[in-house]
Structures are given as structure tokens and as C-alpha cells.
Amino acid sequence: xxxxxxxxxxxxxxxxxxxxxxxxxxxxxxxxxxxxxxxxxxxxxxxxxxxxxxxxxxxxxxxxxxxxxxxxxxxxxxxxxxxxxxxxxxxxxxxxxxxxxxxxxxxxxxxxxxxxxxxxxxxxxxxxxxxxxxxxxxxxxxxxxxxxxxxxxxxxxxxxxxxxxxxxxxxxxxxxxxxxxxxxxxxxxxxxxxxxxxxxxxxxxxxxxxxxxxxxxxxxxxxxxxxxxxxxxxxxxxxxxxxxxxxxxxxxxxxxxxxxxxxxxxxxxxxxxxxxxxxxxxxxxxxxxxxxxxxxxxxxxxxxxxxxxxxxxxxxxxxxxxxxxxxxxxxxxxxxxxxxxxxxxxxxxxxxxxxxxxxxxxxxxxxxxxxxxxxxxxxxxxxxxxxxxxxxxxxxxxxxxxxxxxxxxxxxxxxxxxxxxxxxxxxxxxxxxxxxxxxxxx
Amino acid sequence: xxxxxxxxxxxxxxxxxxxxxxxxxxxxxxxxxxxxxxxxxxxxxxxxxxxxxxxxxxxxxxxxxxxxxxxxxxxxxxxxxxxxxxxxxxxxxxxxxxxxxxxxxxxxxxxxxxxxxxxxxxxxxxxxxxxxxxxxxxxxxxxxxxxxxxxxxxxxxxxxxxxxxxxxxxxxxxxxxxxxxxxxxxxxxxxxxxxxxxxxxxxxxxxxxxxxxxxxxxxxxxxxxxxxxxxxxxxxxxxxxxxxxxxxxxxxxxxxxxxxxxxxxxxxxxxxxxxxxxxxxxxxxxxxxxxxxxxxxxxxxxxxxxxxxxxxxxxxxxxxxxxxxxxxxxxxxxxxxxxxxxxxxxxxxxxxxxxxxxxxxxxxxxxxxxxxxxxxxxxxxxxxxxxxxxxxxxxxxxxxxxxxxxxxxxxxxxxxxxxxxxxxxxxxxxxxxxxxxxxxxxxxxxxxxxxxxxxxxxxxxxxxxxxxxxxxxxxxxxxxxxxxxxxxxxxxxxxxxxxxxxx
Numbered sequence: 001x002x003x004x005x006x007x008x009x010x011x012x013x014x015x016x017x018x019x020x021x022x023x024x025x026x027x028x029x030x031x032x033x034x035x036x037x038x039x040x041x042x043x044x045x046x047x048x049x050x051x052x053x054x055x056x057x058x059x060x061x062x063x064x065x066x067x068x069x070x071x072x073x074x075x076x077x078x079x080x081x082x083x084x085x086x087x088x089x090x091x092x093x094x095x096x097x098x099x100x101x102x103x104x105x106x107x108x109x110x111x112x113x114x115x116x117x118x119x120x121x122x123x124x125x126x127x128x129x130x131x132x133x134x135x136x137x138x139x140x141x142x143x144x145x146x147x148x149x150x151x152x153x154x155x156x157x158x159x160x161x162x163x164x165x166x167x168x169x170x171x172x173x174x175x176x177x178x179x180x181x182x183x184x185x186x187x188x189x190x191x192x193x194x195x196x197x198x199x200x201x202x203x204x205x206x207x208x209x210x211x212x213x214x215x216x217x218x219x220x221x222x223x224x225x226x227x228x229x230x231x232x233x234x235x236x237x238x239x240x241x242x243x244x245x246x247x248x249x250x251x252x253x254x255x256x257x258x259x260x261x262x263x264x265x266x267x268x269x270x271x272x273x274x275x276x277x278x279x280x281x282x283x284x285x286x287x288x289x290x291x292x293x294x295x296x297x298x299x300x301x302x303x304x305x306x307x308x309x310x311x312x313x314x315x316x317x318x319x320x321x322x323x324x325x326x327x328x329x330x331x332x333x334x335x336x337x338x339x340x341x342x343x344x345x346x347x348x349x350x351x352x353x354x355x356x357x358x359x360x361x362x363x364x365x366x367x368x369x370x371x372x373x374x375x376x377x378x379x380x381x382x383x384x385x386x387x388x389x390x391x392x393x394x395x396x397x398x399x400x401x402x403x404x405x406x407x408x409x410x411x412x413x414x415x416x417x418x419x420x421x422x423x424x425x426x427x428x429x430x431x432x433x434x435x436x437x438x439x440x441x442x
Numbered sequence: 443x444x445x446x447x448x449x450x451x452x453x454x455x456x457x458x459x460x461x462x463x464x465x466x467x468x469x470x471x472x473x474x475x476x477x478x479x480x481x482x483x484x485x486x487x488x489x490x491x492x493x494x495x496x497x498x499x500x501x502x503x504x505x506x507x508x509x510x511x512x513x514x515x516x517x518x519x520x521x522x523x524x525x526x527x528x529x530x531x532x533x534x535x536x537x538x539x540x541x542x543x544x545x546x547x548x549x550x551x552x553x554x555x556x557x558x559x560x561x562x563x564x565x566x567x568x569x570x571x572x573x574x575x576x577x578x579x580x581x582x583x584x585x586x587x588x589x590x591x592x593x594x595x596x597x598x599x600x601x602x603x604x605x606x607x608x609x610x611x612x613x614x615x616x617x618x619x620x621x622x623x624x625x626x627x628x629x630x631x632x633x634x635x636x637x638x639x640x641x642x643x644x645x646x647x648x649x650x651x652x653x654x655x656x657x658x659x660x661x662x663x664x665x666x667x668x669x670x671x672x673x674x675x676x677x678x679x680x681x682x683x684x685x686x687x688x689x690x691x692x693x694x695x696x697x698x699x700x701x702x703x704x705x706x707x708x709x710x711x712x713x714x715x716x717x718x719x720x721x722x723x724x725x726x727x728x729x730x731x732x733x734x735x736x737x738x739x740x741x742x743x744x745x746x747x748x749x750x751x752x753x754x755x756x757x758x759x760x761x762x763x764x765x766x767x768x769x770x771x772x773x774x775x776x777x778x779x780x781x782x783x784x785x786x787x788x789x790x791x792x793x794x795x796x797x798x799x800x801x802x803x804x805x806x807x808x809x810x811x812x813x814x815x816x817x818x819x820x821x822x823x824x825x826x827x828x829x830x831x832x833x834x835x836x837x838x839x840x841x842x843x844x845x846x847x848x849x850x851x852x853x854x855x856x857x858x859x860x861x862x863x864x865x866x867x868x869x870x871x872x873x874x875x876x877x878x879x880x881x882x883x884x885x886x887x888x889x890x891x892x893x894x895x896x897x898x899x900x901x902x903x904x905x906x907x908x909x910x911x912x913x914x915x916x917x918x919x920x921x922x923x924x925x926x927x928x929x930x931x932x933x934x935x936x937x938x939x940x941x942x943x944x945x
Contacts, residue, residue, distance in 0.1 A: 048878045052505075055506050056508055056511075057505040057508060057885070058882065063881050167506040201500065302875075302940075303942055303943040310945060321942060322943060325874075325876065327876050327920040328920075331500075332500065334919070336876070385921075386874070387873050387876055387941050388873075391942075412921060414597070414915050414916070415598050415925060
């Protein structure tokens, strides 16, 4: 099919998971000319693994999923340049150093950049985010001269930075605006579990605390921060991890419709012909019900790449991901989630079953529809769950009784680990008997 | 952890080692005193050290700084340790007199220091091999404790490590030595129940077969058990559990790699080119040892007609039938699984077949392809048994990683691997679409498998070389990998997309 189409030149800006996934799948299904442009690094690497390079678990080259010969063998051209603009009339890209490159189809997959909210001192030396390879290199330059560090922002990158600094024996102050870690996503018990876990590592976790200003030393380098609690914390390095936003500044004059990100329809098409956007930098104009217009997550980037590759190889396809899933690791507590579990659910439409291990470091939470008992989602801490089983349960709107009965199928912990089906089952029974209303309806 | 305690324990342990090694240069007055005091210093020093590095921090993955440490990232300490270990192996194999072993007289120095334990266990003075066996077992026990401390949050790792410690201590060390003491009259044969052909490459040698046949009930038991292990027990266990039942739960080489070798597991190469080399190399070794063994049995049957149960013609006929059956089964029932690995097995088997027929065609009594079978055997013993498994296999831990022998040279691993790839319930399951391609799994795979290459595509890992150590699963930050024994159906899965999308 697509192999018969005339050969086109497909240019992808960005060599992250979204761009590289689309390139791989375009190559699988066609013989189009493919070029990936990235200023950041010559080869694709796993951004989520940068923390392990700083911690000494891996060298940078270990974060590169493909050997260098892969790109040659698959005829994917790699260009290490920085794009300054797009001329969609001429169908060319302009590079910072002055050269240009023509395209038939253009894919924008430029990812995110760390947010900064105009704090006094945010441009001092040794104040930075952690997103790009260059951020890691810069961090490494400062690292030896850090005794104490302050991290601002209680998200996933914030806690990663805390773990990184801790691995090198630095004293870490962790400022979190919310009353508990990541509590917009994590329900109270799980969030509290992570608060305790963070503190157990000797991290100075300061909840409901915001950054006021960063103080400079005589060399223009950060020497400490003032917090909203009028406290001064000495720190030779400040990490700003208050979220990320689409990395699209260079596109302001391009004629692309831009909101927070590059606006795309369900086919990942922008307002301009032959230009598409995927991954963190794309903003869905018709988001999938119950989900956000920008999802800056590895997995959604991957799936957008897969979807767009179909469109570009002759089979126009809508972006339609399956049930939501995500995972993370907070120091040594693994987190997985499937489907919808709200941090503070509407009691009428979403009820929760929660089982917490007596060790307080493992738990399973299942959310369900209280009116009909259908499974809505799951969060597990310190226990691995099987993706395929949850995807099937969620797609089939499986009843909680079945989920509880068959929970063994969903266990993905290593062999010989203790299992918790019985505990979960009795927690479910007592929830049902406690709540007569629920019992009658189920 | 406190730095002083760490340093103190290191000094304590190394003083024990230095005390022991000092006997390379002088003969102590009291062997028992020197041995027990140096052992006490080494054991207590290491245990305190392990407690300091792992016991004082919270349970979890302990890979901080692995690639900054000169010992574990091919730095100066890695090279120095590699040279020291290599030197030790060279001395053991080819210059035992340096260690104090004298073939035609009383031993001295380091070897003699081990006399008290040797007399206690087997009733004879120590040899360099007794010294080696004791230190080997001690290393597995001590570093096994360290490993358990390191992975104390992981029950699979704890139980697996206890298993290798048990098999090394009892099956490889204590039981053979004690049996030796209880049967002083019987001629020598290998008494390590778990050490089967072809890992024990001389199992089917003339002298070894003769000694077993002349070894009374014990000898016949070991002969029978050795054959049963090869042809019945191992295939059944490998079918249900994969080759891990042996390679990372029982085997002595595996035991050392998994305990003392653990700090070096990340040094194995994950390059595609090295994988290609590995497949040729390991199957070539398998073919070599098979030809050698067949030739040796042929000569045995030729010259020992009176104690043989069958003739050399029957033997050759049996081998040919066995090989044809195996090839037939592979081709007609496993066609869809015939990947590269399988083709290599075909080639190896074909080579063996040709070789066997050549014996028939050309040989007088002891010659295979005009080469003396015992010379062939000697070369194998020198090249593979000593140089490869010892010097390169362990001596190069800090440079090439802990499983060089198991990956490139072990014929046992090759046989188990072929079965694991083609006829086993074992696989590493990938958890749908949860992989983030971070690379921890590949980095810490001691066998050099690029685990991530499969995981990021949502494919299960079914590789002949996988020894099932379970570390990829342990270091995965997103809960993506699980070692499992499940049905044969869909064991090798290859979807266009990992789970999560609706394409």
C-alpha cells in the first residue's frame, strides 16, 4: 500500500521518544526519506534515565536504546542543528547557522522545557531545571561545590532531583507548595506514604512552602533561598522543578496556531498543511474525554508517534490511546496506575477500595463506580500490577467482584514474593458490609 | 555509614588476607593458628564492611556510584584486581609450586596452611586444588551474605542466593571431601553430584569411567546419577524452569559469578557484534567438547571391550540415531521457532555428525581425524577447562564482567540454552507498555543481553543465554520485567506496538 506511494521527505524536529517512535514506524512501513533534527544530542537517549547517569547507575551511553549503526542501517538521517523557524509556504526549515532544509511532511516533536515563574534570582548561576542533557552536564559542573541544595516544586522531576542529590551525599531541602507530596495526583494515603519515605532518607521536606527569592553570593551564584515561611535556607544550588511547558518558542512567527502548545486535531494535524505535532509540545484541541489537552508523559509521546506514523504512511489514523496508565519510582517505592483514580473523587461517581500493607510502604487502591460496581482504575505502591490484565478489565468494564476474585492474574511482582489477594479480598468484603448502600446496589 | 568503621573493617579484612598470603614466603610454625586467625580476620572484616555499606541504609537498589568507582568501572583498581586474580589462576593451573604444592614431596607455604582443614575433611594433606576449593567456597559464602544484604527487599534474590551458597558448600565442597575420607581405597572420581557433563568434561574419559566402574556402589551410583542428570533430570527441570535452575541456582561457576562477581555484572558488553561472536563461540566450544568426548569414548570402547556394556559400533550407531532424532524433532515440530540460535544448533549438530562418521571411516583405534583423542582432550582441558573458565572466566571479572565463561565458553550453558530457547516454559515477561527505555535492565544484565531492546517493544525475552538471575527485574524502576514459567503458547510474542494504543 504505502510502499507504492511516491517517496516523500519527512522531517522530524526532535529526537525524543515521540519523534524517534514515529521515525521507526514510518521506516517499517515505507521507504520515505526520514530526517531527524536535534540540537540536544546526536543520538536518541532515554530522558527519564538522566537521573541514573548522575547517580552513577549508568553511563550516558547506556541511556541510548539503539547502537549508532541502527540509524545508518535503517536509513534515518540524523542532523544535529538548531531550527530557528519554519517557512510553510516554501516548505523549508531554517537553521540558526543560516542553512535551510526542505520537507514534504514536517513533524514537530520538540518536547518541553522547565517552567520558571519570575522569581527574584532565578537566573543566577547554579539555579536550573533538569530536562535536557545540557541541564545534566551543567548540574555535574556545579555538583562538587554543592553541600546543601534546595529543590522547588513537588513533582516527579523534583523528587528525582532529591534522590539524585541524596545519592551524592548532599543535604537536600525540598520545598513543596501543596500540603502533601504530589497530592493533585496521589490520594491522601499514598501521598502521605511518600512524604514519610522522603523524610526517611533524611530529606528536609517542607510542605506548604514556596520560594520567595534566591539570594546571590558575590560571584553571582546562588547561596541560598528565602521561603514563604520567611526562612533562609543556605544552598549552593537550586533546582526549579515546577512543571514543564511545551518547547515551542521558536515557532511564534511560524503561522502555527499556538495555545499552551501547538494546537492539533485528533489526527495530530496542525492548522498548517503538511505539518504535524506530537508528544509534549502538542495541545489537543479536542482532548480525549477525561484527559488533559497536553499530556507530557513518555507513553503518550510514544503512542502519538505510532499513530502519526500510520497517517504518514498512507493510513490516516486518529490518536485514540487505550486506558490511561503511568508509572514512577519515588526513591525505592514503585508506583503504577491504570485507568482513573482521582486524588479527591466525587463520592457519587467514584468510590475507592484501599488496602495498605502493615509496613506502610505498600498499598493497592481500586476505584470503581459505586452505582454499578464497575472498575474505574487502580493505584499501586510497592506492588507491581500486570498492564494487560488491567487494560482488559478497564476496557470490559469489569465488575469489582470479578476483579477481586481474579486479582492473582494481575500480580506482576517477582516470583516468590508474598501476595496480597486475600488481604485485598477481605478489605473488599468489609467495605461492602460496612456500606449498606453500596451493598444493596452491587 | 561512618567512614572510620568502613575503613577499619577494610583494614581488618585485608590484614587477614595479607597474613594468609604471607605464607607464600615463609612457613608458619602453627598452621592451625595462622589459618584460623587469618580466616577470622577476613570473615569479620568483610561482614562488618558489608554491614556498613548496606545495613546502614534503607532497603532498595544499591547501584549508586557503580560507574564512578574505579573497582567497578574498569578503573585502576579493577585492572589491579584483574591482574591479581589472573596471576592466582595461572599459578594454580601451571605453577602450583609457587603456592607451595610439590608433586613429589611435602607441601609448603600457603598450600600447607590448609592441611588442618584438609585432614579434617578428607584425611589427606592439602593440595593446591583443596586450597582453591576452600577459598572459592569461602568467597561464595561471604559475598553471598553481601548479596543478600544488598537485595534484602527481594525474596527471589534472597532464596536464589541461599540456594547457590548451599549447593556450593554441601554438594561441591563438603560432601565430596567427606566421601573421599569415607572411601580412601576407591580410585578417584568426581564426587560433586551437581557437576555434570559437559561442564565436567572428563566425566566420560577413560580413566574417569574406569575409576567409577571400579569404585564400588558409590562409583556406580555417581555414574548412574551423572547419566540421569544429563539425560533425564536436566531436560525436565529446564523444560519447567529454564536453564536458571542450574546456571543461577545450582552451578558453582554461576555461584561465584552471582556473589563475588556481582559488582562487575555491568561490565558485560551489550553490543550486537558481541552477541554474534557469542553465538559462534559457545556453539563451537560445544561442538569441540562433543567431538572430543565421542572420540574418547570410542577409544575407551576400543581398548576396554571386557568392561564395556556395548561395542564401539553400537555406540556410534546410537549417537547417529540420537542426533538424527534431535534434528528431526527440531525441524518438524519447532519450525516456527527456528531462529538464528536454532540454526547454529543445526550447524553444531551437523559438525558432530560428520565427525562421528569420520571416526568410522578413518580411524584405527584411538585416532579421530588422525588426531590422538587424548591429545584433543588435553587441548580442551588446557584451552577451555583452564585458560577459558579459570583465567579468563574469573580473572577477567573486573574487566569483561562476571559471566564471560558462562556466556562464551560453557558447553553446559550452550546445551541448556538451546533447550531454553526451543522447549521451555521460562521467559521474562514484559509488562505491556510500561517500559521507558531507561536501560537499567540491559546495563545490569551479566549475560550482555540487551533486555531493553525487547522490553521497549513490549516483547517477552526468550534468549538462550539468559541465566534467570532476575536482576533486570529488580533494577527496573517501572515494574516492567517478570521472570515466569508459563504456557508455551505466546511465549515468543511479537506485536507491532507495545500495549496502550488502539492501533
